[in-house]
Amino acid sequence: MNPRTSVQDVMRCDLCEIAIVQMHCDTCLVNLCKACVGEHFAADLSKPHKIVDFKDRKSTPLYPVCTTHDKQQCQMYCRQCNISVCTKCVASHQHLGHKLSEILEVLEERKDKIIKVQIELNEAIYPTYQGIASDVKNRMSQLENEYGVLSTAITKHGKNWHREIDKLVKNLKAEVDEMKNTQIQTLQKHLDEINKKLFNLREEIHLIDIIVESQDISKLLSATCTVDEYKHLPHKFVLSSPTFIPGKIHGEQFSKLFGTLTSTSPSPDENGYSMKTTHISPEAGSSPQVKQLLDEPETVTTIDTSCFKYYLETVACLSDEAIWAIGDDSTMKLFSMKQGSLFESIRTMNFFSISQGSLLKSITTRSWNRPWDIAVIKSGDLVYTDYDDKTVNIVKNEKIEEIIRLQNWKPSCICNSSSGDLLVTMEKDDRKQSKVVRYSGSTQKQTIQFDDEGKPLYSSGGYEIKHISENKNLDICVSDLSAKAIVVVNQSGKLRFRYTGHTPFAMKDLFKPRGITTDSQSHILTADYGKGCVHIIDQDGHFIRYIHCELSDPWALCTDTSDNLFVAQYWKRQVKKIKYQQ
Template sequence: MDPRTSAQDVMRCDLCETAVVQMHCDTCLVNLCKACVGEHISTDESKDHKVVKFQSRKSTPLYPRCTSHNKQQCTMHCDKCGNPVCTKCLASSQHLGQHLGHKLSEILQIAEEKKDKIIKGVIELRETIYPTYQDIASDVQNRMSQLEKEYGDLSTAITKHGEDWHREIDKLVKKLKAEVDEIKSTQLQTLQKHLDEINKTMSDIKDEIDSNNIATDTNDLSKLFSVTPMANTCIYRNLPQKLEPVFPKLIPGKIQELGKLFGALSSSSLTSDKHGYSMKTPQKSTEAGSSPQVKQLLDEPEIVTTIDTGYGFLYNVACLSDEEIWTSGPNSTMKLYGINQGSLLKSIRTKSRNRPHDIAVTKSGDLVYTDNKNRTVNIVKNEKIEEVIRLQNWEPRGVCSTSSGDLLVIIGSDDLTETKVVRYAGSTEKQTIEFDDKGEPLYSSDSDYITENRNLDICVSDCEAKAIVVVNQAGKLIFRYTGHTPAPKNQPFYPQGIATDSQSHILTADYNNECVHIIDQDGQFLRYIDCGLSEPWGLCIDTNDNLFVAQLGNSQVKKIKYL
């Protein structure tokens, strides 16, 4: 072990390597004993050696050397040019000609500002960006564990289904299980590669932090100015895409026609969602409180305002902002109203001139509507209508925009025998939700409204089944809510519009009982909003948890405060 650097020994002079360090040359960054100071200075008399006590090391700034005037120190900084300048530069006519009117600053002041920027970048890398990548890596690892479990469950389901069959289907069972293993292996490889890339970036971030810390910890201004603040920090803010496995499902058949009816795996993939991750928020003090804010239900909900829309019947309402709402009725016109004045701000007609079946607003503020007669899902951008999805032999019904920017669409078959929820990224189908774990349909043919809860559960209003059907993000059934007794008008539960709030409450309009049900995210009834509503149909909730109720018969929108 080197005695000069050993933690078991005192620091020794860099020249004689025996005497204890007492002095330090801030110019050469050399540790010296008192006896070696003269020898050190005499070895290179061209330098202006700044020898100080060891305890005061790094106290003398090392000014950059001028690139135009050799050996001249740059003690000033030209703010406009962004370059250090020496006294000869300032005195030269050439420099004055180029820099006439240029503002000059003390280079030490600029150095401190630059150091502050670098330190801020290091803090962001260390406290925000790097922890975010840690979370992303953990998320990918969790998805890999989930992938193992899901494919294990899938293999078990295939095996159990195969037990009811005879020897003729053994080969088919093995084939399907081999497909599962192959898909699992492919997706695991993709996720592992994704994780390796994330770990590589995390390593680069740590290197960046270490490099910047060295630059800010030295008094060598040349090293300090070699660092560009925030350059790589901006690169690392662009978080990686989020890979989420879409798991195939066994679609069971009946024993007749073995090869056709035994079942096949649905499509699977690893979808890439650039909006999937968000930057980790640095921890705040407990005084800042947690998010979301806990809100209590009011004893008596309050109707804040009423807006007349002028439709013959009013079906749908969607919040564009806390000041504006979109509405739709029995014709092709969708109307935008200002909430405070109740004034009509804008009207848009559907492309096909059919009435919209449902409307929603995306995260970016664009209006989306479904045209079930034309079999399309459309988006309105800058008052121009773009067709996003066109279906064959299926018609779209309810639609909502998710927190990740996807669209969830309820679609029904033309013969009214099948209904499913499909997740789209643009026009690409990412996920299909149709059956429960027993292979039974989740939804009836009259499921019209859909929303995503804050916890990412998917909530569907199934009018024919007189139920609210809630599944998790993976499409597994969590619960069915079938109403609460006694109901305000003692009529059967007849759910229509559905919405969720910041507390993960689920609200649904009950047309028969002229009220709104509030249940929690686990399906437990909390209370009714029963404040003189007339034929409630569509619902939406703004960012302040105000409820908007579209009343079918009188075509009014009621704004209600209930939290």
């Protein structure tokens, strides 16, 4: 292997090109070995060479050279003239009375401003343009599909016309055949009559020939010959075939008759795109700090909830270290996510990463029915839905109170809104309708069921519950498994978008959304039970990435105040705590 050309070779001295780099000249930005330091000094004695360890390279500020006094470094800055100045400039009284600052102080100020610009570019402007590019690509893909549907519709219409024309041609030809047969039959009857006359004439002529040749006078005297009846000739039938008069085809009229396209032209949206927000200064108010996604999400810990006999269904965060969970029985259990020090030491050595979850509390539902969903409200109390009992209940100090009772509807999933309201998904007793209802206490405030065209927003008729979560922008997000979609409406209930999965997966791998949650960045996360992963999409429905982390049958999700993700694994009865943001 050639040490000078190998991509795995270490960095070598810029002078001798043999020895390994140990030192660095911050003045000349040259990498050096210890043996070549003296040679580098001797090569240019006019410079104040700053030699540092290689690991400390670029730590020495490079002062600008004065434009007035040759080879003098500028360590001051004249704020009035906006130029760097050296000590000779200051001594020459050229800047007498001007406000002078140390150039390092000015450097820090400029750096702060540049860093703010850098943050805004990296965390707001660049992601915004990425989102715009993604939006344009999605629109292009959507247009491809729409124009494909349009072409198919035109082709189908053309085939319909072809069928109608073929039918018309067939009918006209049948009419022609009928007219021809009628006229041929008329002429055939006339021909039969003429042939009969011809036969009679031949008989008459034959008898006359016999009489003429006979010498029998009595026959001649008795013979009666007449031609009068044959002098009246038969009628002449003048028959002619009909004429086909084709309809005139005028190009413009014909195209209008067939169908036309509405005109379209690109026009800018008055609302335009909106810049992504970023936390770059104290003036940013209460805007959340922008967090970057990790290149590789990592599992922080996994706990086992085998006290549920068959399956684990839903989790809800009480705090960063404690979660409520429900499964296959009528109890709601509170588990600690903390690990003991011995376990932590073993886990970090990668021997295993699953511990038995510490059960802190267990509460049985008032009706002894299995709860369908749970949520922790702002007060820290737990609320749950009782599908069979048609109630929503709250657990306060381990006592259960009924807060909502439904008639003809059954509650399935629930979440707490930022305003303190409860959002509940429910279905009609006959399972033919689904909707979302907002409650303030036990008072119904809003019903979300239909779009602007009066069509149902959510599927019905299935047995799959619809998980629900409110985003930081107050959008209401519902995972609709039967529709294989995430349905997102705004605060007033107007449909914003439907997310139906990410295309790189093969079509046969159907999107099967289960649990849903959101985070401080307004990301929407949904558990895809079919693919064994979690989808992350932004607040406008654009796919961002997957979280895999060796998930098995992910079912329900929740996030804590630090944006850690908790995933309930259905059949394994395990909860994984996953870090996916910096």
